[in-house]
Amino acid sequence: MTDTLRILIIDDDDVDRMTVRRAIKSSGINAEMEEAPNGKTGLRLLQEQTFSCAFLDYLLPDSDGLSVLRAARAAGVGTPIVMLTGHGDERLAVEMMQAGANDYLPKGKITPESLSHSLRHAMRLHQAEQDRLAAERRLQDSNRRITDILESISDAFFAVSNDWRVTYINKEAEHLLHALRNDVLDQNLLERLPHLAPWFHEALLKAMNQKTPHTAEGFDEQSGLWLEAHSYPGNDGVSVYFRDISERKRTEERLSFLANYDALTGLPNRILLKDRLAQALARLPWQNRVLGVLFCDLDRFKLVNDTLGHNVGDHLLKEMARRMKLCTRSGDTVARLGGDEFVILLTDMARTEDIGTITQKIIDSLGQPLHLEGQEVFVTASVGISLYPTDSTDPDSLLKQADVAMYRAKELGKNGYQFYSPKMDAKHAQRLSLESALRHAMVREEFRVYYQPLVDLSSGRIVGAEALIRWQHPELGMISPMDFLPLAEETGLIIPIGNWVLHTACAQARAWAESGHPEIKMAVNLSNRQYRQDNLLGVVQRALETSGLAPEWLELELTEEIVMRNMKHSESLLADIRAMGVALAIDDFGTGYSSLGHLRRFPIQTVKIDRSFIIDLPGNADAAAITEAIIAMAHKLKLEVVAEGVETEAQRAFLQEQGCDIMQGYLFSPPVAAEKWDTLWLKQTAV
Ligand code: C2E
Ligand code: MG
Ligand code: MG
Numbered sequence: 001m002t003d004t005l006r007i008l009i010i011d012d013d014d015v016d017r018m019t020v021r022r023a024i025k026s027s028g029i030n031a032e033m034e035e036a037p038n039g040k041t042g043l044r045l046l047q048e049q050t051f052s053c054a055f056l057d058y059l060l061p062d063s064d065g066l067s068v069l070r071a072a073r074a075a076g077v078g079t080p081i082v083m084l085t086g087h088g089d090e091r092l093a094v095e096m097m098q099a100g101a102n103d104y105l106p107k108g109k110i111t112p113e114s115l116s117h118s119l120r121h122a123m124r125l126h127q128a129e130q131d132r133l134a135a136e137r138r139l140q141d142s143n144r145r146i147t148d149i150l151e152s153i154s155d156a157f158f159a160v161s162n163d164w165r166v167t168y169i170n171k172e173a174e175h176l177l178h179a180l181r182n183d184v185l186d187q188n189l190l191e192r193l194p195h196l197a198p199w200f201h202e203a204l205l206k207a208m209n210q211k212t213p214h215t216a217e218g219f220d221e222q223s224g225l226w227l228e229a230h231s232y233p234g235n236d237g238v239s240v241y242f243r244d245i246s247e248r249k250r251t252e253e254r255l256s257f258l259a260n261y262d263a264l265t266g267l268p269n270r271i272l273l274k275d276r277l278a279q280a281l282a283r284l285p286w287q288n289r290v291l292g293v294l295f296c297d298l299d300r301f302k303l304v305n306d307t308l309g310h311n312v313g314d315h316l317l318k319e320m321a322r323r324m325k326l327c328t329r330s331g332d333t334v335a336r337l338g339g340d341e342f343v344i345l346l347t348d349m350a351r352t353e354d355i356g357t358i359t360q361k362i363i364d365s366l367g368q369p370l371h372l373e374g375q376e377v378f379v380t381a382s383v384g385i386s387l388y389p390t391d392s393t394d395p396d397s398l399l400k401q402a403d404v405a406m407y408r409a410k411e412l413g414k415n416g417y418q419f420y421s422p423k424m425d426a427k428h429a430q431r432l433s434l435e436s437a438l439r440h441a442m443v444r445e446e447f448r449v450y451y452q453p454l455v456d457l458s459s460g461r462i463v464g465a466e467a468l469i470r471w472q473h474p475e476l477g478m479i480s481p482m483d484f485l486p487l488a489e490e491t492g493l494i495i496p497i498g499n500w501v502l503h504t505a506c507a508q509a510r511a512w513a514e515s516g517h518p519e520i521k522m523a524v525n526l527s528n529r530q531y532r533q534d535n536l537l538g539v540v541q542r543a544l545e546t547s548g549l550a551p552e553w554l555e556l557e558l559t560e561e562i563v564m565r566n567m568k569h570s571e572s573l574l575a576d577i578r579a580m581g582v583a584l585a586i587d588d589f590g591t592g593y594s595s596l597g598h599l600r601r602f603p604i605q606t607v608k609i610d611r612s613f614i615i616d617l618p619g620n621a622d623a624a625a626i627t628e629a630i631i632a633m634a635h636k637l638k639l640e641v642v643a644e645g646v647e648t649e650a651q652r653a654f655l656q657e658q659g660c661d662i663m664q665g666y667l668f669s670p671p672v673a674a675e676k677w678d679t680l681w682l683k684q685t686a687v
Contacts, residue, residue: 003030004030004031004032005029005030005031005032005052005053005119006031006032006033006034006049006050006051006052007024007031007032007033007034007051007052007053007054007055007119008033008034008035008036008042008045008046008049008051008053008054008055008079009021009033009034009035009036009054009055010035010036010038010039010041010042010045010054010055010056010057010060010065010068011035011036011037011055011056011057011060011084012037012038012057012059012060012061013057016057016084016107017035019107019110020055020084020110020115021033023110023111023112023114023115023116024112024115024116024119026112027112027113027115027116027119028112028116029116029119031052034049034051038060038061038062039060039062039063039064039065039067039068040062040063042054042056042060042068043068043071043072043075046072046075046077046079047072047075047077050079051079052079052080052123053079053080053081053082053119053122053123053126054079054080054081054082055081055082055083055084055105056068056069056081056082056083056084056101057083057084058083058084058085058086058092058096059086065083065084066095066096066099069081069083069096069099069100069101070099070100072100073099073100078126078129078130079126080102080103080122080123080125080126081100081101081102081122082101082102082103082104082105082118082119082122083096083101083103083104083105084104084105084106084107084110085104085105085106085107086106086107086108102121102122102123102125102126103118103121103122103125104118105118147168150168150170151170151171153170153172154172154243155172155241155242155243156170156172156173156175156176156177156241156242156243157169157170157172157173157239157240157241157242158170158173158177158189158239158240159234159237159238159239159240160189160204160208160237160238160240161236161237162208162236162237163188164188164189164190165186165187165188165189166184166185166186166187166188166189166192167185167186167237168185169181169184169185173242176220176223176225176227176242176244177193177196177222177223178222178223179192179193189204195221195222196222197218197219197220197221197222197227199216199217199218200216200218200220200227200229200242202216203215203216203229203231203240204229204231204238204240206231207231207232207233207238207240208231208233208237208238210233211233212233213230213231213232213233214230214231215228215229215230215231216228216229217229217245225244225246226244226245226246226248226249227242227243227244227245228242228243228245229241229242230242259271260272260275262335262336262338264314264317264318264336265317265318265321265336266321267321267325267334267335267336267342268333268334268335268336269335269336269337270335270337270338272335273333273335273337273343273345274395274396274399276333276335276345277293277333277345277395277398277399278395280345280347281388281393281394281395284347284388284389287348289347289348289349289350290349290350290351290352290355290387290388290389290390291345291346291347291348291349291387291388292344292345292346292349292352292355292358292359292385292386292387292388293343293344293345293385293386293387293388293398293399293401293402294343294344294345294346294355294359294362294383294384294385294402294417295341295342295343295383295384295385295386295399295402295403295405295406296324296341296342296343296344296362296366296381296382296383296406297340297341297342297381297382297383297406297410298316298320298340298366298379298380298381299379299380299381299382299410299414299415300379300380301313301316301317301339301340301379302340302490303528303565304316304377304379306528306529306532306566307532307565307566307567307569308372308373308375308377311373312372312373312377315372316370316372316377316379317336317340319370320340320342320366320379320381321334321336321342323362323365323366323368324342324344324362324365324366326365327358327361327362327365328344328346328358328362331347331348332344332345332346332347333345333347343399343402344362346358352387352390355385355387356385356417356419359383359385359417360417362381362383363380363381363383363415363416363417366379366380366381367379367380367381367415380414380415381415382406382409382410382414382415382416382417383406383409383416383417383418384401384402384403384404384405384406384407384408384409384417384418384420385402385405385417385418385419385420386398386399386401386402386405386419386420387419387420391420401420402420404420404424404425404428405417405418405419405420405421405424406418407424407427407428407431408424408427408428411427431487434484434487435487435491437473438471438484438487438488438491438493439491439493441471441473442493442496442497442500446471446472446473446474447469447470447471447472447497447500447501448469448470448471448472448673449467449468449469449470449501449504449505449508449674450467450468450469450470450671450672450673451465451466451467451468451505451508451671451672451673451674451677452465452466452468452664452669452670452671452672453465453664453668453669453680453684454466454520454521454523454642454662454663454664455662455663455664455668455684456661456662457652457655457656457660457661457662457663458656458661460684461518461684462518462520462680462681462684463520463521463662464520464521464522464523464555464662465509465520465521465522465523466523466524466525466557466664466671467501467504467505467508467522467523467524467525468481468525468671469481469485469497469501470671471484485527489527489528489529492529494527494529494530495529495530495533498526498527498530499530499539499543501524501525502524502539502540502543503542503543503546503547505522505524506522506524506543506544506546506547506549506554507546507547507549508522508674509522509547509549509553509554510547510548510549511674512674512677513553517681519553520553521553521554521555521583522549522553522554522555523555523556523557523585524554524555524556524557525556525557525587526556526557526558526562527562528561528562528565528566531558531562531566531573532566532569536573536577537573537576537577537580540554540556540577540580540582541580544580544582550581551580551581551582552581552582552583554582554583555582555583555584555585555605555606556577556582556583556584556585557585557586557587557608558584558585558586558587559586559587559588559591559592560586560588560589560591560592560593560595560599561592561593563586563599563602564592564593564598570602571601571602574602574603574604575603578603583605583606584602584603584604584605584606585604585605585606585607585608585642586599586604586606586607586608587608588608588610588644589607589608589609589610589630590609590610590612590613590626590630591610591612596630596633596634596637596639600637604639605639605640606639606640606641606642607630607634607639607640607641607642608641608642608643608644608664609627609630609631609641609642609643609644609660610644610645611644611645611665613626613627613630614627614643614644614645614646614647614651614655614665615645615647617650617651617654617655618650618651618653618654624654627643627654627655627658627660628658631658631659631660635659640661640662641660641661641662642660642661642662642663642664643655643660643662643663643664643665644664644665645664645665645666646663646664646665646666646667646668647665647666647667648667649667651665651667652667668683669683
C-alpha cells in the first residue's frame, strides 16, 4: 500500500489510542491519523470526512460502539470499520458484523501484524462491497433501460417464469390482454388470464415445453382483435411479443374478396366459380346425383344500359343477382362472369327434370318488371344448361357447353332455356368463325354498298337512293346484312362498319351529281349502337365535309324503336342533326310503337311504311286500311311517305291512289352496285 491512508481512531482511552497508533506506525503503513475521544465526535467525523478505515472502540463513555456503528451505517457512511473489543466474545462479533462492521480486533491482541491484517481485511471487504454495489447499480441501470425500451415499443410484451408466473408485462400487453399489471405481476398467467385464446396458449406451451421459438396468429375473442404472437424460450421462462394485426387481416380479406368476388353484385366471380365447380364435381361421383351448369345471359341488358345509363344498368344487375339467389338453395352457387353474364351451379339434384323446373322459375323471376328511376324496366334472360355427368365431367367443358346452349336459346327467340346437345357445337363454331371473319372483313375490304332507288310515285323519277350494305365473303359469297348485322351490333363492329357506309354513300351521291345526274337524296341506315355512339354529330359532319355533299341531300334512317328507347338522348340529338340540315326518316314504320303522335315531337321529315304491310296490298283489307291511315296521318303532319318493298304493279297503283309520295322496291329495282346505276338513270327518263 503506497498511498497515504487516512485512519480515524475512535476511543476514549488515551492509552488505547496510542497503542493503535503505534501499531499502525510499526506495521509500516503510511498513514495520516485522526482521533476522536467519544462516539459523538467520531460519528460526526465519519460523516464529514473521508477515511480509508476507522477503528471504533466497543465501549465508549457517551454511547456504545455498536450504536455509533449502526448510526454511521444508517447515515450512509461506507468507510470500512474495524471494531476494537475488550474481550473476544464471538456472539458479540457476529452482532457487530451484522451491524456493518468489516472486522473486529480484541484490544489485548493488538500487534502491528494483527492490526495491519485487520486493516487490510476490512479494506478488502469494503472494496468488495463497493464493487458489488456498483455492479448492482449497473444491473439496475440496464434493467431500467430494458424496461424503458419494452414500454416504448409498439409491440406488446410479457414474460413468464418456468412455473407460469408473470415476471413482466408492458403497457401495450396490458392493453391488448385487458389485464392490469398489478393484478397479474407475480401471479400465475393461466389463472389470471383464463380467457387467453387457445391458439395463443398453445404457442406459449410449445415455447415452454419444446424450448424452441414459436409464432402463431389468430383471433382473440376477448379483445375482438387479430393478434400475432412470437414466443421465445429462455433459461427462466418464456418471453412473448405480440401485436394487433387486425388491419393487415382486413386488407388481406379485402384482397381475397376482390380476387374471388364481383365487386358490383358481391357474387363469386369466374375464379371462385371454377373452384366451386371443381369441388362439386369432385364430390359428386360418390353421391349419385346430377349437377346443372346454367349459363344465363340477360336479353335486353345492353339496350337498357345504353338507353338509361350505367347507374340504372348497375341497379338492374344487382337486382337480377338478388333474384337468382332467391331462386336457388344455399348450397348452389350464383356467379357473375362479367357484363350481363351469370352462371348458376345447381348442385345435388336428383333428376334432370328438376333442373328444367328451377331454370324456368329463374327465367320467370328475372322477367318480372322492376322500377328504376321512375321507369318500369324489364329484361328477359336466355339460359343454356349443361349437365354432369351426361354432357361432361370436366368443369371447363361444362361451362363451354352451357355457353353454347345459351346462344342456341338466344337464336330460338330468347327468354327461354335450352339443354346443351352436341349438335349445337357446329352452329356455335360457325358463329365464332363468322365473328372472326367479320373482324377481318373491314381490313380486307370485303364490304360493298348497294344502292336502291327511291322513286317519286307521281313523276316516276328517281328522287333518292337507300344505301344498303353487302358483305362479299371470299368463300361464302354475298352475305345479307340480316345475317351479319346483328353480330356486328353485338360486338360493336357496327361502329367502324357503319361509319364507312356513311362516308361511302355520301361520296357516291356527290360523285353522281358531279357526273351530271340530277341531285338525289341519299338515305343511310343507323343502328342503335351507331345512334348511341359518342360523337355521332362529328361523324356525320366529317362524312359531309370529306365528300363535299350538301347536308340537305343526306337522310338518316332510324327505327321508331331506336328513337323511343333513347328518348332523352333523342330530343337534343335529333334537333342537332336537323339543325345541321340533314333530314331524318323513320324506317320500318308500323312494326314498333306505330305512333305518329309520339314522333311529332321530333323533327322528322319522312316515314317509311314497313314492307310487311305493302306485301299484302291491295287485296288484304287490314293492310290496305292501315296503309291508308298511315299515309293520311303522315300527310297531316306534313311528313313525306315512302312505301318499302313495292314489288307489283297493283301495289304501286294502290299506293299512288292513296297519295303515297315515294316507292322503293323490286318493281323498280333491287339494291344494286353503283356501276349498275347507269341503266337505272336511263330507265327513269323512259317512264
Ligand atoms: P331496311 O332499312 O328496311 O332496308 C330495306 C330492305 O328491304 C333491304 O334489305 C332491301 O333489300 C329490302 N327490299 C327493298 N325492296 C324490296 C322488295 O321489293 N322486296 C323485298 N323482299 N325486299 C326489298 P337488305 O338490304 O337486306 O337490308 C336489310 C336491313 O339491314 C335494312 O332494312 C337495314 O335495316 C339494315 N341495313 C342494311 N344496310 C345497312 C347499313 O349500312 N347500316 C345499318 N345500320 N343497317 C343496314
Ligand atoms: Mg332502311
Ligand atoms: Mg325498312
